[in-house]
Amino acid sequence: MTDRDLPPMNALRAFEAVARLRSVTRAAAELHVTHGAVSRQLRLLDEALGRSLFVRQGRGLALTDVGEQLHEGAGAAFEQLRESWASLRQRSAQAPFVLGCSGSLLARWVIPRLDRLGRDLPELRLHLSAQEPPLMPEPGKLDAVLQLAAPPATSNWQVEVLAPERIGPVVSPRYAGWPRLQDQPASRLLEEPLLHTTSRPQAWPDWMRCMGLPAPPAGTGPGFPHLYHLLEAAIAGLGVAIAPAPLVSEDLASGRLLAPWGFRATTAAWLLATPSRLPDPRASALAAWLRDELAGG
Incomplete structure (x- = not known):
């Protein structure tokens, strides 16, 4: 992956959901996919970076330093997308x-x-x-x-x-x-x-x-x-x-x-x-x- 490439979008979406919800199970439910599918997407990111994005913490997950950095950027990007999409849908309904x-x-x-x-x-x-x-x-x-x-x-x-x-x-x-x-x-x-x-x-x-x-x-x-x-x-x-x-x-x-x-x-x-x-x-x-x-x- 070159510096100009983006991570696989499905993997990035799965990561953002897990980082926000702190749970693979809850992320899978939100994305309407299986627990295993989310885990596979996280492994793709780990392998692409050569570092882990999450560590186990009790029964849940915690972000590593690398995970925190990615979550800061990905979370802001997805939130902006959500706001833009909501605005477009509202304008569409009014048009x-x-x-x-x-x-x-x-x-x-x-x-x-x-x-x-x-x-x-x-x-x-x-x-x-x-x-x-x-x-x-x-x-x-x-x-x-x-x-x-x-x-x-x-x-x-x-x-x-x-x-x-x-x-x-x-x-x-x-x-x-x-x-x-x-x-x-x-x-x-x-x-x-x-x-x-x-x-x-x-x-x-x-x-x-x-x-x-x-x-x-x-x-x-x-x-x-x-x-x-x-x-x-x-x-x-x-x-x-x-x-x-x-x-x-x-x-x-x-x-x-x-x-x-x-x-x-x-x-x-x-x-x-x-x-x-x-x-x-x-x-x-x-x-x-x-x-x-x-x-x-």
């Missing part, structure tokens, strides 16, 4: 939590629930940012993203799977073709103009496949750039749309839309993704709230 999601998800699902979210999580200073796919949490810009997607196969994100995605056809009772669709099987939809989003052209084929039906012909109905526009068109009676169940729950409850053929699970899910960094307890609290909200419909 806004910036959540990104698509404009459609924001308008159709998040905004209608903001009042309830504020009551349930009063400590969360939530700021919303409308983003278009592909969404990615960026340190310094977004603290998390809420999206409907397949879980990403990347180590750059911490991903909470909140609920499976379920999609299905919805139609307005104002739609001119509703009388000929009422009480008819799902296969009858193949004869109707099917509204879709250009960002997700596979939604109709996926649902039809789940129902054991052939994929509808391409271009059977108008396409819209965003899900929000698609659902507004369906409410206006322009045709049959397909959408995730939670995004139309209020429309179904009010009777603006009907879902007579039901919803089916897809390979996608509701996800809350955060950057891979130190865990933010606010993200965990938000994930739990979102999971409960989705479970409740």
Whole structure:
């Protein structure tokens, strides 16, 4: 070890805990490791220095002169780290939590629930940012993203799977073709103009496949750039749309839309993704709230 090197950090952490607590057993409990693991780390330091840091004193331990010198420096350094970490966590808790999601998800699902979210999580200073796919949490810009997607196969994100995605056809009772669709099987939809989003052209084929039906012909109905526009068109009676169940729950409850053929699970899910960094307890609290909200419909 050269003069510019630091001791192994795990060993130094074990030493600081033992020196402060005067006990290997108590240090092991604080560090959530075994007694033997702490003893091994102390031996590493003894061997690196060529001198002992502790001596036995009755049933406990006492620092040698060398140990006292190391403890003076290490103890001050770890205490400064603890204070800095506590300050950072406090600032983090007070800073806004910036959540990104698509404009459609924001308008159709998040905004209608903001009042309830504020009551349930009063400590969360939530700021919303409308983003278009592909969404990615960026340190310094977004603290998390809420999206409907397949879980990403990347180590750059911490991903909470909140609920499976379920999609299905919805139609307005104002739609001119509703009388000929009422009480008819799902296969009858193949004869109707099917509204879709250009960002997700596979939604109709996926649902039809789940129902054991052939994929509808391409271009059977108008396409819209965003899900929000698609659902507004369906409410206006322009045709049959397909959408995730939670995004139309209020429309179904009010009777603006009907879902007579039901919803089916897809390979996608509701996800809350955060950057891979130190865990933010606010993200965990938000994930739990979102999971409960989705479970409740």
